[in-house]
Amino acid sequence: MATERSGGGDPVRTLALLWRRPAEPKPVGRKPKVSVDQIVVAAIAVADREGLGAMSMARVAQELSVGTMSLYTHVPGKGELIDLMTDAVLQERDLTPAGTWRERIKHYADRTRAVYQAHPWMRDVSMVRPPLGPGLMDGQEFVLAALADSGLEPKQVTVAHVAVEGFVHGAASSEVDDRQLEETTGESSDSWWGARQVFWEDYFDVERYPTMTNLWNANAYHTETTIADNMRSGFDYGLEKLLDGIEGGMR
Amino acid sequence: MATERSGGGDPVRTLALLWRRPAEPKPVGRKPKVSVDQIVVAAIAVADREGLGAMSMARVAQELSVGTMSLYTHVPGKGELIDLMTDAVLQERDLTPAGTWRERIKHYADRTRAVYQAHPWMRDVSMVRPPLGPGLMDGQEFVLAALADSGLEPKQVTVAHVAVEGFVHGAASSEVDDRQLEETTGESSDSWWGARQVFWEDYFDVERYPTMTNLWNANAYHTETTIADNMRSGFDYGLEKLLDGIEGGMR
DNA sequence: TATTGTTTCCGTATGGCCTACGGAAATGGG
DNA sequence: CCCATTTCCGTAGGCCATACGGAAACAATA
Incomplete structure (x- = not known):
């Protein structure tokens, strides 16, 4: 497989996710079973263990015991999920000047x-x-x-x-x-x-x-x-x- | 897609292909419609135009007006084909000391x-x-x-x-x-x-x-x-x- | 010419991928 | 209880590599 491309979607939406600027909380409606953070953590876990090629939406959903399409409620698509994973692990560097x-x-x-x-x-x-x-x-x-x-x-x-x-x-x-x-x-x-x-x-x-x-x-x-x-x-x-x-x- | 891995097959067969050491010519049997060189050239052409992700065996075969599975007679698999493509374009450097x-x-x-x-x-x-x-x-x-x-x-x-x-x-x-x-x-x-x-x-x-x-x-x-x-x-x-x-x- | 051995050609089938679409299910307020 | 709102998720379509095995083409031989 060739290199994964990300960052293709709507910049406003993606930036809000990257900086975890939450949409105003929803007072009504069904409670979410998963959060963006949980999805990112699960995706990183799968990729760590089995490689990015194995990190499919279906595989991540399975990891969370959730239907595949549920992920799309929280994350626009696979490319944006990779963006979120990438920035998350870069934060682990914890640089001390x-x-x-x-x-x-x-x-x-x-x-x-x-x-x-x-x-x-x-x-x-x-x-x-x-x-x-x-x-x-x-x-x-x-x-x-x-x-x-x-x-x-x-x-x-x-x-x-x-x-x-x-x-x-x-x-x-x-x-x-x-x-x-x-x-x-x-x-x-x-x-x-x-x-x-x-x-x-x-x-x-x-x-x-x-x-x-x-x-x-x-x-x-x-x-x-x-x-x-x-x-x-x-x-x-x-x-x-x-x-x-x-x-x-x-x- | 993640990075393409190659070089996984039988080293003896792959090396013979890379250095174009031909098996002794076959005097009998059906004439081949395509050669290794033609396959490599076609694969490079597809990848140049549409990217490595689009370079599927089916797509290359189509380029040559041949059935998909015919390619496997001449090339062990996709990984080895990428090896051949890679070495072919590296030869284009034509280095002058x-x-x-x-x-x-x-x-x-x-x-x-x-x-x-x-x-x-x-x-x-x-x-x-x-x-x-x-x-x-x-x-x-x-x-x-x-x-x-x-x-x-x-x-x-x-x-x-x-x-x-x-x-x-x-x-x-x-x-x-x-x-x-x-x-x-x-x-x-x-x-x-x-x-x-x-x-x-x-x-x-x-x-x-x-x-x-x-x-x-x-x-x-x-x-x-x-x-x-x-x-x-x-x-x-x-x-x-x-x-x-x-x-x-x-x- | 008919047969045989050899080689190449390639149709089918399996199990996977992303995601558009739209209906079902859950939730809180009136 | 009803309804607006939100989330959940089954289905479906169109891609991928390649194992398998039979059909087709060809040269040599009888």
Whole structure:
């Protein structure tokens, strides 16, 4: 399945839901069996356990012992529900502003990474038209504040923000992608690569790929670490170097 | 829809397809109406025009005027077909090794970005268990060769490789995500943000978001550029700073 | 030409998805 | 008790991937 798109519906309705601005309470009429909060929590639970692909309206309704169509009374549709789920988990970051600007950005990266680890389906959510809720906005403010404190010019802050945000979400996505594949396919990454041993035997061409061959012979790939560890250190290194570059560019 | 997973089938069969190692020609039996190449080309055409979500086996078969199940004679399943599509478009990069190591990495980034622009559905393909075909391998060799020429130690080359590859694919994905949303939803990004004007009026809290307020007042967001241009310059800036950092880290 | 072995083609069937529609059921006030 | 209001939810339509197995096409042989 391709990436889930959200944020397509009526902005006024969706924003009111994201910020939980309640419609004035209804004095009459049938009592609701479920609330928006319950639906969001149940949907997150299903997606955490079985992936976003399994998070169908029917499945969430089942989780709540309610008919499928009842959900549509409280939530406009599936896209908006994903918006609500996304902002809810972003709020879990609970960012604490302390330390140098670099430390705060690393804190942001760590907390964001933790969200992705806890909710791997975040990998499948597009963030180019994000839910404009408190979870997203608080994160943006946090990163912008750190970058502003670094001494960058205002215009540079906004440019650097795009770069940092892109790197963090991209890195978190890739890491989680790996972990999620292990769960959904039931095959570990190491096993997957092992099953493709035949590639190196039958298809790898030493003449065509001299650099890879050299690196192999230099033992650059002979580590005790797992695939996941390699990705993690690659991204840690990348963020460090990106911040080095940003810092160095100011002089 | 969530991200498409591929590479799940029999590795031997999939590798033979990726490298077009033909089974020995069949002298007898019914003549095939379609070839693997035709199927891949048709699938890419459908995905280019209508997105990966619309690229169903039935839709591809229709494109070729063939029954749906006929495809399964030539391709094990949908996952493997996506592998073949992916490697095919990666081959379009046609990388030319010239210039300094930095210039070559930027060349790689540009060519990869061009592939994503031409085939926006690449955003929806997971690259953590990539198709081990010529398109992918040539790209890896190219980046590794550039990094090795930069003077990094072998072990550092492999770490930096993860960071660069992650950044480039992440950046290309985000850019294309934006473009693809414009096509599939029929609403431009500028229009989408415009429709959320109400957010700034009804929900934005100046006290809660002082940095954003300051940046706004400093005219940091008052540019003539589009969303897409902003993303592009953010990622160009980020790659530049990342390479600065890698270069600086060697001294 | 008729037969046989081999390969490809493809119709059917299963179980899932989202959500428009509209009637049934519950609730509080008069 | 009645009725306006609100929520609940069954049905129905049109998509998806692919297992299975028989029909059809083709080359070599008799």
